[in-house]
Amino acid sequence: MKEAMHTAHLALTPSAVIGPINPRLYGSFLEHLGRAVYDGIHEPQHPTADADGFRTDVIELVKELGVTGVRYPGGNFVSGFQWEDSVGPREDRPRRLDLAWHSTETNQVGLHEFQAWLDAVGSELVLAVNLGTRGVAEALALLEYANHRAGTARAEQRIANGRTEPFGIRMWCLGNEMDGPWQVGHRTAEDYGTLAARTAQAMKMVDPDLELVVCGSSSSSMPTFGEWERVVLSHTYEDVEFISCHAYYENTGDLGAFLASGVDMDRFIESVVSTADHVKAVRSSDRTINISFDEWNVWYATRFENVDKITGVDNWPVAPRLLEDTYTVADAVVFGSLLISLLKHADRVTSASLAQLVNVIAPIMTEPGGPAWKQATFFPFAATSAHGRGVALAADVACETYRTERFGEVPLVDAVVTHDEAAGRYAVFAVNRATDGPTEFVLDLAALGTVAAGARLGVRVLADDDLDAANTLDHPDRVVLADLPYRREGDAVRVELPPVSWVEILVELPD
Ligand code: AHR
Numbered sequence: 001m002k003e004a005m006h007t008a009h010l011a012l013t014p015s016a017v018i019g020p021i022n023p024r025l026y027g028s029f030l031e032h033l034g035r036a037v038y039d040g041i042h043e044p045q046h047p048t049a050d051a052d053g054f055r056t057d058v059i060e061l062v063k064e065l066g067v068t069g070v071r072y073p074g075g076n077f078v079s080g081f082q083w084e085d086s087v088g089p090r091e092d093r094p095r096r097l098d099l100a101w102h103s104t105e106t107n108q109v110g111l112h113e114f115q116a117w118l119d120a121v122g123s124e125l126v127l128a129v130n131l132g133t134r135g136v137a138e139a140l141a142l143l144e145y146a147n148h149r150a151g152t153a154r155a156e157q158r159i160a161n162g163r164t165e166p167f168g169i170r171m172w173c174l175g176n177e178m179d180g181p182w183q184v185g186h187r188t189a190e191d192y193g194t195l196a197a198r199t200a201q202a203m204k205m206v207d208p209d210l211e212l213v214v215c216g217s218s219s220s221s222m223p224t225f226g227e228w229e230r231v232v233l234s235h236t237y238e239d240v241e242f243i244s245c246h247a248y249y250e251n252t253g254d255l256g257a258f259l260a261s262g263v264d265m266d267r268f269i270e271s272v273v274s275t276a277d278h279v280k281a282v283r284s285s286d287r288t289i290n291i292s293f294d295e296w297n298v299w300y301a302t303r304f305e306n307v308d309k310i311t312g313v314d315n316w317p318v319a320p321r322l323l324e325d326t327y328t329v330a331d332a333v334v335f336g337s338l339l340i341s342l343l344k345h346a347d348r349v350t351s352a353s354l355a356q357l358v359n360v361i362a363p364i365m366t367e368p369g370g371p372a373w374k375q376a377t378f379f380p381f382a383a384t385s386a387h388g389r390g391v392a393l394a395a396d397v398a399c400e401t402y403r404t405e406r407f408g409e410v411p412l413v414d415a416v417v418t419h420d421e422a423a424g425r426y427a428v429f430a431v432n433r434a435t436d437g438p439t440e441f442v443l444d445l446a447a448l449g450t451v452a453a454g455a456r457l458g459v460r461v462l463a464d465d466d467l468d469a470a471n472t473l474d475h476p477d478r479v480v481l482a483d484l485p486y487r488r489e490g491d492a493v494r495v496e497l498p499p500v501s502w503v504e505i506l507v508e509l510p511d
Contacts, residue, residue: 005437005438005439005440006399006400006413006434006438006439007399007400007439007442008398008399008412008413008432008439008441008442008497009397009398009399009441009442010395010397010398010415010417010430010441010442010443010444011396011444011447012393012417012426012428012444012448013393013394013396013417013447014393014419014447014448016393016395016396016417017391017394018343018344018345018346018391018393018394019346019347019348019391019392020390020391020392021343021388021389021390021391021392021418022346022350022351023068024068024069024124024171024350024351024352025068025346025349025350025351025352026066026067026069026352026381026384026385027067027069027070027071027294027351027353028065028067028070028071028123028353028354028356028357029070029071029072029294029295029353029354029355029356029357030070030071030072030073030114030356030358031072031073031075031076031077031078031356031360032073032074032077032081032098032105032109033074033075033076033077033100033323033356033360034101034319034320034321034322034323034324034359034360035319035321035324035359035360035366036356036357036358036359036360036362037109037319038106038108038319039319039359039366039368040358040362040366041055041058041059041062041117041357042055042108042109042113043055043366043368043369045369046368046369047369050120052116052117053113054116054117054120055366055372056120057371057372058358058364058366058372059117059120059121061364061374061378062121062123062357062358062364063121064382065357065363065364065378065381065382066381066382066385066386067121067123067354067385068123068124068385069123069125069126069171069353070124070125070126070353070357071126071127071173071294072114072125072126072127072128073086073114073128074100074128074176075100075176075295075356076100076101076176076177076182076183076184077098077100077101077105078128078129078130078132078175079100079130079131079133079178079183079184079185079186080096080097080098080099080130080132080133080184080185081105081130082134082138083110083111083130083138083142083145084141085105085107085110086109086110086111087111087112087157087158088161090107093107093108093110094107095107097316101322102312102316103310103316103317103318103319103320103322104316104317104318111127111146111167112161112162115163115167124170124171125169126169126171126172126173126351127142127146127169127171127172127173128172128173128175128176129142129172129173129174129175130175131174131175131192131195131196131199132175132176132178132184132185132186133184133185135195135198135199136195136199136202139174139199139202139203140202140203140206141154143206143207145157145158146158146166146169147166147167147168147169147206147207148166148206149166170209170210170211171210171211171212171351172210172212172213173212173244173292173294174196174199174200174212174213174214174236174240175192177215177218177246178196179192179215179217179218179222179224179228180222189224189227189228189231192215193231193233193234193236194235196215196235196236196240197235197239200214200236200239200240204239211242212239212240212241212242213240213241213243213244213294213351214232214236214240214242214243214244215232215243215244216228216229216232216245216246216272216291217229217246218246219247219248220264220267220268225271226271226275229243229272229275229276230275230279233276233279233289234279237279237283237287237289238283238285241289241290242292242350243276243289243290243291243292244292244293244294244295245268245269245272245291245293245294246293246294246295246296247264247268247295247338248295248296248298248299248301248361249264249298249299249334250298250299250300250301251298251330251331252302254404254405255330255435255467256410256433256435257404257405257406257407258330259330259333259334259337259410259433259500260404260406260407260410260433261334261337262334262337262338262340262341263407264406264407265296265338265341266344266345269291269341269345269348269349272291273345273348276288276289276291290348290349290350290351291345291351292349292351292352292353293342293349293351293352294351294353294355295353295355296338296342296352296353296354297338297354297355297361298325298327298331298335298338298361299323299325299361300325303325304323308321308323310322321359323356323360323361324359324360324365325361326470326471327363327377327470327471328376328468328470329376329462329463329464329467329468329470329500330468330500331376331377332375332377332379332380332479333431333462333463333500333501333502335376335377335380335381335502336380336384336429336502337414337431337502339380339381339384339429340415340416340429340430340431343388343392343416343429344394346391346392347392354381362375363375363377363378363381364378365471365473367473370473371473373472373473373476373477374471374476375470376462376469376470376471376479379462379479379480380429380462380502380504383429383481383504384429384504387418387427387504388429389418389420389423390418390419390421390423390425391418391419391421392416392417392418393416393418393419393426394416394417395415395428395430397411397413397414397415397430399411399412399439400412402433411433412432412433412434413430413431413433413439413441413497414430414431414433415428415429415430415431416428416429417429424508424509424511425506425507425508425509426448426506426507426509427504427506427507428503428504428505429502429503429504430497430502430503431501431502431503432497432498432499432500432501432502432503433500434499435499435500436499438496438497438499439497439499440494440495440496440497441495441496441497441503442492442493442494443492443493443494443495443505444491445491445492445493445507446491448507448509451510452491454509454510455507455509455510456507456508456510457486457505457506457508458483458504458505458506458508459483459485459495459503459504459505459506460481460482460483460484461481461483461484461497461502461504462479462481462482462502463497463498463499463500463502464479467500481504484496484497484503486505493505
């Protein structure tokens with residue numbers, strides 16, 4: 001039988017500016033969870049370990065991924081975390097129960113070590129404070145310890161612990177997922193909004209230039225979604241810069257709906273923007289609150305709930321294998337489409353964190369004493385971070401739609417364009433959601449005028465006949481980005497997008 005052939009048309013429109021792309025859009029997240037830290041980034045016995053015990057092979061992969069900032073140390077973990085446990089001489093640091101993941105935390109990696117790792121990676125630290133079991137006083141103590149230059153008890157403690165210069169942390173998260181019943185110390189919107197406002201006000205008395213993130217909903221499917229944002233922002237509007245969004249997607253058997261996950265993310269972002277702007281209007285405020293989408297990914301969370309979850313009063317392992325999802329080509333295509341959704345909202349999503357970074361629902365996997373490798377999701381992230389810079393441009397793709405039970409009519413192709421003027425480059429990122437055949441994608445460069453003829457093109461694709469293909473310890477290079485052929489006809493570039501594919505088209509302008 002002949003394969004179905006779809007068509008999609010996009011006219012590149014340099015004037016269709018959505019907004020500048022904040023480099024913080026390419027952040028990630030690393031939690032004290034499973035083997036993310038211990039036996040992930042930190043493995044002192046590993047042949048590649050540096051003097052601090054960090055795997056340099058992992059550092060190189062994180063650099064290649066192009067991660068601009070890392071949110072730390074949680075996640076659910078932070079809601080029971082006592083930061084004081086993780087500073088000072090390592091031999092004196094206590095081991096503690098981590099209730100979030102039913103594990104033992106050894107505290108052998110803490111703020112100082114993690115900052116050293118980030119310095120090697122070249123990324124910004126985004127620090128979360130515990131508003132689950134703790135409050136204003138402990139957040140202030142941590143801020144003084146981290147950022148105050150000298151001459152106070154906490155600053156001198158930091159200096160005595162080997163760090164003369166302040167950490168200078170700009171961006172702080174006020175707790176994590178405080179709407180979730182699973183969160184240690186979870187609260188109502190009223191309670192959390194009140195606590196977050198008091199914490200934010202006190203932190204800004206120390207430094208008014210801090211950038212603070214208040215917790216939004218853990219997902220758009222929470223029963224309190226929408227109202228949570230409204231109430232929390234009503235308390236905190238004048239004191240924070242961001243509200244968070246979290247979203248995870250998994251293939252529950254309806255591939256068409258899974259491929260449309262970006263539609264859900266679009267709606268989620270637009271709802272939170274509307275709610276934030278509603279609070280702005282009610283308050284007649286001249287501030288605008290933006291979104292920190294500080295957890296997003298594909299995550300087979302139902303597998304965790306049903307299979308991996310640790311229980312037992314005497315069972316508290318150190319660095320167990322948890323949330324070690326293996327990502328398929330289909331997962332990576334959806335993942336790439338989530339990056340497209342973030343870019344489509346670059347005017348209001350000015351920070352984001354891929355959750356997570358190493359071993360735990362991660363683009364980078366490691367084996368103790370063995371290799372580190374790239375999951376399929378590594379490739380769309382690295383390419384988008386490398387080339388999706390400058391400003392985001394709306395991409396009005398003319399294409400067919402298909403019907404899903406969950407999201408109604410969904411466009412077969414979704415795309416965004418970025419323009420990096422300094423690099424002389426346009427980049428088109430597109431996803432082909434068709435499962436029954438390829439889509440002929442026509443990119444019209446007429447708006448570029450005479451320079452279009454001299455532009456150099458590069459087209460790379462993530463696709464495979466086997467949608468379940470994945471990179472593993474035994475087959476670490478099974479999935480890679482491949483060059484995709486294209487044809488030029490005048491101002492048009494024709495590319496045949498394989499079914500279920502993510503594509504990057506680079507248009508490099510002549511000097
Ligand atoms: O990223 C894994 C977990 O997902 C985080 O700890 C939590 O914030 C979210 O529920």
